[in-house]
Amino acid sequence: MADNGYETGRGLSRRRFLKLAGVAAMGAAGAPWLIDPARAQVRTSARVVIAGAGAGGLAMASRLSRLLDGARITIVDSREIHWYQPGFTLIAGGVWAPDRVTTPNSAFMPGGVEWIKADIAEFDPDGNRVVTDQGQTVRYDYLVVATGLELDYGDIEGMERSLIGQHGIGSVYAGPQHAAATWATMQAFVEGGGLGIFGRPPGGIKCAGAPLKMTLLTDYHLREAGRRGRAELIYAAHNDALFGVAPVNERVTEMFGSRGIEPQYSHVLKAVDPGRRTATFDTPDGDATLDYDFLHVVPPMSPPDPVTNSALAWQEGPFSDKGWLEVDQYTMRHRRYPNVFGIGDVNGIPKGKTAASVKAQAPVVAGNLVRVIEDREPTHRYNGYTSCPLVTAVGQAMLVEFDYEGNLIPSFPFLDPLEPSWVPWMMEELMLRPAYDAVLRGRI
Amino acid sequence: MGNMPIYAPLFVIFEMFRPVLPWLVAVVVIDALLLAVAALRGAPRGRRATGVSIVIGIVVAVIAALRLPAFTHAGLGDLVTVMDFVMLALAALGTGVAVGILAFPLVLVLSGTRRG
């Protein structure tokens, strides 16, 4: 009993009870804002330009706007609608509607950050300036390149983006509507059966798990429809492995075997004839042409032209072929221009073309940029963390996470990264989007 | 994920509820008002309200356990590891506890006063 005889909670007076309830409610609502990973402010008048307002650019804008006091931060990107790209696979797998992955970019744009709605046409790192496609010159003291990458459908003879959804061609990468068109094409294939061809190109691609997911989801839908026996599935790997991380490769190879998916190694898609429904592959034995009923095209990928054509691109070594951004793979700082950093898909580094990598890179880039502004050495290091829930069926996935060395580095020790189960699927379906949004808001 | 800071789940959960945040705040405010009404009216039936809220929580937890896989477009058959069942149980428990707590003020007011 409380002092005034009311049973308002054991041993609590009415006033105390109301006070505690109020504090608890305020605490519950405000708790996330009390813990701010990027709060310690550094005074500076530096001008920071962020090129690109995708996952990496927005995460940087959010973090830097809270870390830097007095800095002038400008983000440059003409895109007004943000795409939650990891959701494309769920659209193409028939699980989500396309509108679940689109949000106005303004919803993530932090206050106090200037947004120039144009694209960068030229990077001039020697002059510390960028020029937009509208002719505006923007000068900077520090530059963060976050332009992502481009999809080069045109590099495959006969292929173009507009063919997605027609002539049995699908491609999960091009955007939400294209992912939906891919789902429609996959459904037609499930109905009609025949030969389904999947695969991936050589070189850096974002979410290297996506081509595998599309293969496994097609297999899943065929089985669900009771039509697996009427279809043949081939996976054209660009080299001698299905995935670049050894234990994952072994597991996926085993899974393909048990599900009757035939790997064809060292097969690179070079041409498509949509009218005749044929796909031609470059193989060690010469060209091989196959008749397909469903072709899932994964285009070669490269940095946007303004990056490739600038002095910021790698000039030699394995990442120079396409002109990826030349950053140190650990500090994310440009190797020749010390006031330039890179984040996300545009970086010429051995791994890390996923949104999960952006999550791991953002504190490194922001932390190191702040240290450089303070005239200190960058000490934060990115370990190559790359991850994607490898969907194996609607309802099951494997949460695969690895570093530069190809070591599996699970965040959740209680989950077997190589065992398909519901928990990683539940994460993909329910929790990845909120986690992604928290990254864009610079909170995790 | 990837060297996820200890506080990260808090932000993930916050973002998860962001679309329904106005509704959630409204429920919390209404709950606070209901608690105030119960406190001002005097002698609320705290024990009875607690019991009813627990029952509500248990019922919601059971429903959540059965419905959560379908809510993620999965079937109960997709739960194959011990962790799947443990996580489902925890998620159902969390939902039950949350609903039970949120229902408590209303149940308290509806339970009337001990003297009345």
Ligand SMILES: Cc1cc2nc3c(=O)[nH]c(=O)nc-3n(C[C@H](O)[C@H](O)[C@H](O)COP(=O)(O)OP(=O)(O)OC[C@H]3O[C@@H](n4cnc5c(N)ncnc54)[C@H](O)[C@@H]3O)c2cc1C
């Ligand atoms: C089908 C698919 C599935 C995926 N699945 C997963 C997954 O399961 N897990 C995961 O972690 N990741 C996944 N990803 C990868 C993830 O979405 C990307 O790695 C991530 O978005 C990279 O962020 P970014 O900022 O580098 O590039 P983006 O988010 O693509 O943003 C780049 C931005 O730069 C802008 N830009 C381009 N050129 C210029 C220019 N010249 N000037 C100004 N702005 C420019 C663009 O308009 C864009 O807004 C998937 C991607 C796809 C396509």
